[in-house]
Structures are given as C-alpha cells and as structure tokens.
Amino acid sequence: MPVNDDTDPLRNVAGDDTTRDTASDDAPRDTASDSAGEQLPVNELFYSLQGEGKLAGVPSVFVRTSGCNLRCWFCDSYHTSWEPTHAQLSVDEIIASVADHDADHVVVTGGEPMIHDGIVTLLERLADRGYHTTVETNGTIYRDAPIDLASVSPKLASSTPTADRDPKGDGEWAERHENDRIDVDALAQLADAYESQLKFVVTGGDDLPEIERIVDRIRAAANDPIPDGDVLLMPEGTTRTELDETRQRVAELAAEHGYRYTPRVHVDVWNDAPGT
Numbered sequence: 001m002p003v004n005d006d007t008d009p010l011r012n013v014a015g016d017d018t019t020r021d022t023a024s025d026d027a028p029r030d031t032a033s034d035s036a037g038e039q040l041p042v043n044e045l046f047y048s049l050q051g052e053g054k055l056a057g058v059p060s061v062f063v064r065t066s067g068c069n070l071r072c073w074f075c076d077s078y079h080t081s082w083e084p085t086h087a088q089l090s091v092d093e094i095i096a097s098v099a100d101h102d103a104d105h106v107v108v109t110g111g112e113p114m115i116h117d118g119i120v121t122l123l124e125r126l127a128d129r130g131y132h133t134t135v136e137t138n139g140t141i142y143r144d145a146p147i148d149l150a151s152v153s154p155k156l157a158s159s160t161p162t163a164d165r166d167p168k169g170d171g172e173w174a175e176r177h178e179n180d181r182i183d184v185d186a187l188a189q190l191a192d193a194y195e196s197q198l199k200f201v202v203t204g205g206d207d208l209p210e211i212e213r214i215v216d217r218i219r220a221a222a223n224d225p226i227p228d229g230d231v232l233l234m235p236e237g238t239t240r241t242e243l244d245e246t247r248q249r250v251a252e253l254a255a256e257h258g259y260r261y262t263p264r265v266h267v268d269v270w271n272d273a274p275g276t
C-alpha cells in the first residue's frame with residue numbers, strides 16, 4: 001500500500017496548477033531563492049519504501065526536487081524534467097514535513113537535485129538532525145555536502161531522446177543530452193567523496209559494453225577502488241508489464257558480468273502508482 005497522506009499539502013504538489021513554474025528548469029541555476037540557500041523547488045514529498053539500490057526496502061521520506069539538466073526519453077519523473085512543476089518550499093518547510101513521518105532515512109531525488117544550490121543547506125540540516133541521506137543523481141554535478149549514500153545513475157546512449165523516442169516528438173534535446181550525460185570528473189569525485197553506488201538503467205545486453213567502458217573510465221579517474229558490487233544493473237521499466245520484459249534478462253546480465261542486480265521494489269509492489 002502506498003504510504004502517502006493525500007491531505008498533506010506538500011504531498012504531490014505537482015498536481016496544483018497554482019504552483020506550476022513554467023521556467024525551463026533545465027540547467028544549474030542561481031536564482032535569488034537558490035542563492036539564498038533557503039528555498040528549493042519541490043515536486044513532491046512522500047513516505048514510502050526505497051525501491052532501488054543497496055537500501056531497497058528501507059522506509060524513507062522522499063524529497064523530489066524539480067528541474068533536470070538532462071532529458072532521458074524514459075524519465076520516470078516526467079514532471080521534474082520534461083514538464084517541470086513544483087512549489088518553492090523553504091528548507092524549514094521541507095524539514096518540518098520530513099519530520100511528520102516516522103523514518104530516519106531521507107532520499108533526496110529529482111529531477112536532478114544537484115543543480116540547486118539550496119540542496120547543500122537541506123542536506124546539512126538533515127544531517128544535523130541525524131537523518132541518513134541518500135542523494136539520487138545523474139552524476140553530472142559534484143557538490144560538497146553531507147551525503148551518506150550517493151546513488152549515481154550515469155545515463156547511457158540508450159537514454160538519449162532522439163526524435164523517434166522524444167516524448168515531445170521533435171528530438172530537440174538530443175544533442176544537448178548526449179553532450180552532457182557523462183562527466184567522468186564529476187562521477188569520479190562523487191565516487192571518491194561518498195559511499196556510493198553506480199546504478200545503470202539497462203534495456204538489454206547491448207548496454208553492457210557501454211556500461212563497462214564508463215565504469216573503466218570512472219575507475220581510471222577515481223582515487224579509490226570501485227568494486228563490482230557497487231555497480232548496479234537495474235531493469236528499465238516503470239510498470240510491472242514493462243519490468244516483466246526486462247527483469248530476468250537484466251538479472252542474468254548482472255550475474256554474467258559480476259555486477260549487482262537491483263530490483264524496482266516500488267514498481268513490483270505498487271506498479272506505477274504516483275508517490276511510491
């Protein structure tokens with residue numbers, strides 16, 4: 001059962017048209033609110049189980065920021081990337097809403113949370129209160145912040161929104177996405193600075209050569225070793241039906257290459273219900 005409170009005004013704020021911001025939200029910004037370090041665009045805030053990665057199954061509060069510097073065609077948080085919607089919430093409001101839930105893990109996700117200057121303030125405030133923090137990031141931006149687990153998801157060539165895959169149909173973002181999707185220096189910095197996991201969304205066996213090339217490049221650039229157990233393969237799919245087609249193949253690829261398989265617990269349990 002999704003564990004959300006629909007009466008919570010901070011829950012699913014994306015559905016409130018009055019909060020919609022039509023700004024592009026597609027690149028690192030330094031707005032007055034962000035530079036003050038006190039406000040963040042929050043698409044939704046909810047309590048559920050972490051669905052992916054090393055902490056799959058752990059009860060967590062999710063703070064989903066809005067805005068992303070990439071445009072994966074399969075993005076499962078469309079309203080933080082392709083059509084970003086959000087309310088600007090103060091860090092105090094976010095902290096108060098997190099505290100409403102009985103969890104000691106907080107997952108800061110997006111969108112791409114690292115594009116916002118204010119994310120550092122939020123993470124510092126969460127750390128001060130003793131929360132374990134996971135930051136889910138595409139790995140294109142490094143920030144120095146108290147992060148307990150950097151869940152880094154480098155985007156493969158198969159994520160690029162070519163005209164035939166672009167949900168808006170014109171391929172307008174393809175070149176920019178392709179140019180920006182891998183930043184080896186940022187990926188290596190994240191791997192060195194934090195306990196981390198490299199989580200790849202896999203559509204099939206054709207993705208593995210590229211994954212191995214990216215892992216090799218990060219290993220060459222990083223100071224610390226990156227064990228195979230920190231490299232996670234996750235099946236592409238945001239519905240049970242889609243996962244049924246990719247799950248077994250991706251699990252077999254993980255076993256074959258010595259990487260770790262991660263399920264998508266929230267999809268297995270709640271399918272594509274919002275706020276899970």
Ligand code: SF4
Nearest residue numbers: 068071072075081111
């Ligand atoms: S990086 Fe993440 S949030 Fe951004 S478009 Fe890709 S899947 Fe969506």
